[in-house]
Amino acid sequence: MIKFEQVSKTYPGGQQALRKVDFHVEKGEMAFLTGHSGAGKSTLLKLISIMERPTVGRVLINGHNLSSIKRREIAYIRRDIGMIFQSHQLLMDKTVFDNVSLPLVIEGHTRKNIAKRVDAALEMVGLRDKAKNLPITLSGGEQQRVGIARAVVNRPPLLLADEPTGNLDPKLSMEIIRLFEDFNQAGVSVFIATHDLGLIARMKYRTLTLKNGQMITDGLDEQPNQGLYV
Amino acid sequence: MSLLFKGRAQGAETIKIGVFQLLIMFFTDHLRQAVNSLGELWRSPFASLMTIGVLGFSITLPSTLYVLVKNTEQISQQWEQASEISLFLRTGVTDASAQQLLTRLRLWPEVAEVVYINPAEGLKEFQALSGLGDALNYLETNPLPGVVLVVPTVKYSSPTSAGILLNKLRKEREVEIGKLDIEWLERLYALIGIAKDLVTLLAVLLFFAVVLIIGNTIRLNILSKRDEIVVMKLVGATDAFIQRPFLYTGFWYGFLGGIMAWVTVLIILLWVDYSMQDFMQKYQVSFDLTVMDLSTLIVMLSVSVSLGIAGSLLSVQRHVKDIEPR
Numbered sequence: 001m002i003k004f005e006q007v008s009k010t011y012p013g014g015q016q017a018l019r020k021v022d023f024h025v026e027k028g029e030m031a032f033l034t035g036h037s038g039a040g041k042s043t044l045l046k047l048i049s050i051m052e053r054p055t056v057g058r059v060l061i062n063g064h065n066l067s068s069i070k071r072r073e074i075a076y077i078r079r080d081i082g083m084i085f086q087s088h089q090l091l092m093d094k095t096v097f098d099n100v101s102l103p104l105v106i107e108g109h110t111r112k113n114i115a116k117r118v119d120a121a122l123e124m125v126g127l128r129d130k131a132k133n134l135p136i137t138l139s140g141g142e143q144q145r146v147g148i149a150r151a152v153v154n155r156p157p158l159l160l161a162d163e164p165t166g167n168l169d170p171k172l173s174m175e176i177i178r179l180f181e182d183f184n185q186a187g188v189s190v191f192i193a194t195h196d197l198g199l200i201a202r203m204k205y206r207t208l209t210l211k212n213g214q215m216i217t218d219g220l221d222e223q224p225n226q227g228l229y230v
Numbered sequence: 231m232s233l234l235f236k237g238r239a240q241g242a243e244t245i246k247i248g249v250f251q252l253l254i255m256f257f258t259d260h261l262r263q264a265v266n267s268l269g270e271l272w273r274s275p276f277a278s279l280m281t282i283g284v285l286g287f288s289i290t291l292p293s294t295l296y297v298l299v300k301n302t303e304q305i306s307q308q309w310e311q312a313s314e315i316s317l318f319l320r321t322g323v324t325d326a327s328a329q330q331l332l333t334r335l336r337l338w339p340e341v342a343e344v345v346y347i348n349p350a351e352g353l354k355e356f357q358a359l360s361g362l363g364d365a366l367n368y369l370e371t372n373p374l375p376g377v378v379l380v381v382p383t384v385k386y387s388s389p390t391s392a393g394i395l396l397n398k399l400r401k402e403r404e405v406e407i408g409k410l411d412i413e414w415l416e417r418l419y420a421l422i423g424i425a426k427d428l429v430t431l432l433a434v435l436l437f438f439a440v441v442l443i444i445g446n447t448i449r450l451n452i453l454s455k456r457d458e459i460v461v462m463k464l465v466g467a468t469d470a471f472i473q474r475p476f477l478y479t480g481f482w483y484g485f486l487g488g489i490m491a492w493v494t495v496l497i498i499l500l501w502v503d504y505s506m507q508d509f510m511q512k513y514q515v516s517f518d519l520t521v522m523d524l525s526t527l528i529v530m531l532s533v534s535v536s537l538g539i540a541g542s543l544l545s546v547q548r549h550v551k552d553i554e555p556r
Contacts, residue, residue, distance in 0.1 A: 049464075051554070051555050051556065061234050062234045062235055064233070064234050069233070072468070072469070073233060075463070075466045075467060075468040075469075076232070076233050076466065076468075077233060077234060077466075078463075078464065078465065078466035079232070079465075079466035080232050080233070080234050080235055080238065083464055083465070085464075089460070089461050089464060090461070091457075091458055091461055102461075102462065102465055103465045103466060106462070106465060106466055106467045106468075106471055107466070108255070108259070110251075110255065150465065157235055157238065
C-alpha cells in the first residue's frame with residue numbers, strides 16, 4: 001500500500017530529514033512509525049500526503065509513483081488518504097457536522113448522502129449526539145474523534161495519523177487506537193506515527209523506527225525498552 | 231475517479247445520479263455559496279460597506295460625467311439654428327422663381343424648413359437692426375438680394391453633414407452664395423469630444439484603481455482564512471473549490487457597488503436638474519435627464535460586477551495557490 005524506495009529528503013539549507021528510507025506497508029496492514037521528535041516521522045508522512053516531495057528515491061501508493069502526480073492532482077490524491085493530526089485541524093467556527101461533512105462537500109455528494117454518511121461516521125466514533133456542537137465545546141479526546149470521523153467519512157482505503165494520541169491520557173489513547181483497529185479490520189490500511197512507546201508496547205503491531213532520518217528497525221517491536229531513546 | 235485506486239469511486243459517482251440532478255445540484259451549490267458569501271459580507275458590515283463605497287463612488291464619478299456629456303450632446307442637437315444655412319440669391323431672381331426654388335427645396339429629405347426673405351423685407355430688417363435708419367432711404371435701388379433660410383433636419387445638422395448639404399445647395403441655379411455659421415458648432419463638438427475622452431480616461435483609471443482595491447480586500451480575506459484553507463486543502467479541496475466563495479464575494483462587492491453608484495448618480499442628477507433647468511431656460515432649450523433608465527442600470531451593474539470579479543480573480547489566483555499545508 002505504502003512503499004518507500006531509497007527515499008532521502010534534504011531540506012533547503014542542507015538539513016537531511018530522511019536518509020535512504022526503504023519500507024513497505026502492505027494492503028490491509030496496520031503499522032506504527034516511531035522515533036524521537038526530529039527523527040523524520042512528520043517528513044515521512046508529508047511525503048505520503050505530498051506536502052513535501054522526496055529529494056531522491058520513489059514513494060509509491062498502491063503501486064503509483066507519487067512523483068508523477070502533478071500539482072493540481074494532489075487534491076484528488078488526498079481524497080484517497082484519510083489524515084488525522086495531533087492538532088486536529090478542525091474548523092473551530094463550524095459545527096461538528098460541518099467539519100465531518102467537509103470532504104463529502106468537496107467531492108460534491110448530494111445533501112441526503114452527506115447527512116447519511118456523516119451520521120454513520122459520527123456513530124462510529126461515538127459522537128452522534130454532538131453533531132450540532134462547535135468543536136471548541138468538546139474535550140481534546142472528542143475533538144480528536146471528530147478528526148477521525150472526518151478522515152473516514154469518505155471511506156478512504158488508507159488512513160494516516162500523525163501523533164493522534166498526542167495530548168490524551170492512556171485510557172483515551174487506547175480508545176482511539178481501538179477505533180483504528182476497527183477500521184483496520186474493515187480492510188483499511190492504517191499507518192500511525194507516534195512517540196507513545198507505552199501504547200505500542202501493549203499491542204503486537206509492526207513498528208518502524210526512525211532515528212536521525214534512518215530506518216533502524218522494521219518489524220514487530222517486542223522489546224521496546226531497548227534503550228533506543230536514552 | 232480516484233487516481234491511485236482503480237475502481238474506487240470518488241464523489242458524486244458513488245451513487246448513480248442523472249445529468250438533470252447533477253445540473254440542479256450544480257446550481258443549488260453555487261446558489262448556496264453565493265448566499266454564504268453574501269452572509270460573510272453581512273457579518274462584517276462596516277468593512278464591507280467601505281469596500282462597496284469605494285467601488286460605488288469610483289463608478290459614480292465617470293457615470294455622472296458620462297450622463298452630463300450625453301445630455302450636452304442632446305442639447306447641442308436641439309440648437310438647430312446653429313446649422314441654419316443662408317442662401318443669397320442672384321440679383322435678378324424674381325420672387326416667383328424664388329418661390330419655385332422653395333417648393334423644390336421643401337421636397338429634399340435633408341431639409342426641415344425653408345423661409346424666404348425677399349429684398350424689401352431684408353432691407354426693412356437691416357434698417358431696424360443696423361441703426362443706419364433713414365440713411366438707407368437715400369439709396370436709389372435696394373442692394374440686398376433675396377435670402378432663403380434653410381434649416382436642415384436633426385440628422386443633417388451636424389457640422390459635416392450640414393457642410394455637405396451646403397455644397398449641394400450652392401449648385402442650385404438661383405443661388406449666388408451659401409453660408410453656414412458652422413465654426414462655433416465645430417468648436418462645441420470638439421469640446422464635447424475632449425470631454426468624452428477625459429471621461430473615458432478618468433473611468434479607465436478609476437476602474438484600474440477599483441480592481442486593485444477589490445483585489446487587495448480579497449487578499450486580506452484570503453489571508454484571514456488561511457487556517458481554513460489549509461484544512462480544506464488537507465482534506466482534498468481543489469484550488470477552484472477554495473476560490474469560489476472569494477469570487478462570489480467579489481461579485482457581491484461589484485453588484486452592491488453598482489447599485490450604490492446608480493442610486494448616487496440618480497440623486498446627483500436630480501439635484502443638478504433643478505439648476506440646469508433654470509440655466510437652460512435662458513437658452514430656450516428643454517433639458518431632460520432621461521438617461522438613467524433600466525438599460526443604464528444594467529450597463530453600470532455589469533461594469534461593476536466585472537470589476538469586482540476581476541479584482542477578486544486577480545488576487546485569488548495568486549494567493550490561494552500560495553497557501554499550502556506545512
